Amino acid sequence: MHEGGKLAVAATIPLTSPEDLSRAYTPGVAEVSRAIADDPSLARRYTWVANTVAVVTDGTAVLGLGDIGPRGAMPVMEGKAVLFKQFAGVDAVPICLDTTDPDEIVETVARLAPSFGGINLEDISAPRCFDIERRLDARLDIPVFHDDQHGTAVVVLAALRNAVRLLDRDLAGLRVVVSGAGAAGVAVTRMLAAAGVADLVVCDSRGVLSGDRSGLSPVKATLAAETNPRGVTGSMADALRGADVLIGVSGGRIDEAAVAGMAPDPIVFALANPTPEVHPDVAHRYAAVVATGRSDFPNQINNVLAFPGIFRGALDANARTITAAMKLAAADAIAAVAADDLRPDRIVPSALDPRVAPAVASAVAAASD
Structure with a gap:
């Protein structure tokens, strides 16, 4: 399953003729670039930014494996990106940083931020994770979310x-x-x-x-x-x-x-x-x-119930941050999906339940107003 990685880049447009090429790339793309330079908000409409999240780690707190470094973390970050796409249609790019210095992490992510509509911090050890998230959230105008928290x-x-x-x-x-x-x-x-x-x-x-x-x-x-x-x-x-x-x-x-x-x-x-x-x-x-937290017992508390829909809703609402109200709304939405058939061994939906991410996204987007 993991041979060659779990992700690939796919085009959203056809390139089957010289006309396609001239419109998608040079010279036609220059018109779009000039428009965005004049009005940066147009990047959400004419690039992938509005639907793309960076999944960022330094590899210091990966699963239960601990500090295994950025290369060891990459399979997990790839998997996270697959879940984003599968459950919420969000494109995600794994970024594994070869530094554990909070200042360097903050500066690197801030420099990369124009390419993304949101930042998912992942598997960064405490207490550094608190400071890194706080500083990035204050500095950037896109949602920053440390999923482990x-x-x-x-x-x-x-x-x-x-x-x-x-x-x-x-x-x-x-x-x-x-x-x-x-x-x-x-x-x-x-x-x-x-x-x-x-x-x-x-x-x-x-x-x-x-x-x-x-x-x-x-x-x-x-x-x-x-x-x-x-x-x-x-x-x-x-x-x-x-x-x-x-x-x-x-x-x-x-x-x-x-x-x-x-x-x-x-x-x-x-x-x-x-x-x-x-x-x-x-x-x-x-x-x-x-x-x-395990999948081989009932009632798995699995973050996949939350983060795809949270980012989907935040991106759809063009939110600048993810607020406490948005997180509470996400929790209520997840609970509501399972509420009609509660049993001691079923207090949360299955991680594969297709109703969850849309319900969370809708609740989060509404709470962002």
């Missing part, structure tokens, strides 16, 4: 909305524990807070993020200040005691005893891939609803 958060919220609906519970009243304070953990926490979850506790490998913890990075210190309203301290087991929801985005193992200490019939999303924080067989001993 926000794509994960959107699908987690969609799944949690449906799990709560299935169990006849109240989203705002949940006690939620997030295991992991990296890119996905930070974004999931903030997305759930924006959706109305008030009781959020975040844990890293050393335990609960709280105000009395020393040595926290600036990102973790901010997260500690924004969460943990009951002042929980201690270990993961302490955080999970009486909790309604566990969302694992850390890759660290969580003991069965800690899961057993949760509230009755909890919700467990153990999303590390390929090895979930809690194996589904163990989680099912206690949980009413279980989700993973």
Whole structure:
């Protein structure tokens, strides 16, 4: 499947005669170039920019493989581009940068930006990813979206909305524990807070993020200040005691005893891939609803449910940025696709469901107004 790569460039026009050639290229193309030079906004109409996204990585946080470098990351970025095209008709170009310096990444992407209608940042390690996305979003007039953060958060919220609906519970009243304070953990926490979850506790490998913890990075210190309203301290087991929801985005193992200490019939999303924080067989001993990041178990929390439609909607709306409202709208749209047939083993649509990307695109475009 991967021999020769998974992508190719295809022409959208015929070149079967000298007239075709003279119109598509020189001399005819000069008229289009002059028009765009006079009015840069015409690039959206007369070039591929309005339908093309750059998928940019430095190869420092690829899947569960870690820092494998730009060449090792290329098969993943190619795959991402295939998903963009397959599910949303968006053309995507993988760009693997041979630098891990945030300043160089920001400057390189900014220089490349005129060729694209959006920037999908991918597999860039935390905490650098936060700074890189923030700076590019402020600098560019096209959408910038770090999928490892926000794509994960959107699908987690969609799944949690449906799990709560299935169990006849109240989203705002949940006690939620997030295991992991990296890119996905930070974004999931903030997305759930924006959706109305008030009781959020975040844990890293050393335990609960709280105000009395020393040595926290600036990102973790901010997260500690924004969460943990009951002042929980201690270990993961302490955080999970009486909790309604566990969302694992850390890759660290969580003991069965800690899961057993949760509230009755909890919700467990153990999303590390390929090895979930809690194996589904163990989680099912206690949980009413279980989700993973794997395709060989039910309820796969898969970012492909989010990013193709999000970019399709943002491109269609000529959006300059992807706002919190657009991400919330995307989560609601994903949840709605599965809402008519909810079961404990079906709280999100299949990644192959053709209804998802159009529904997300429509919701995102509407929310961009």
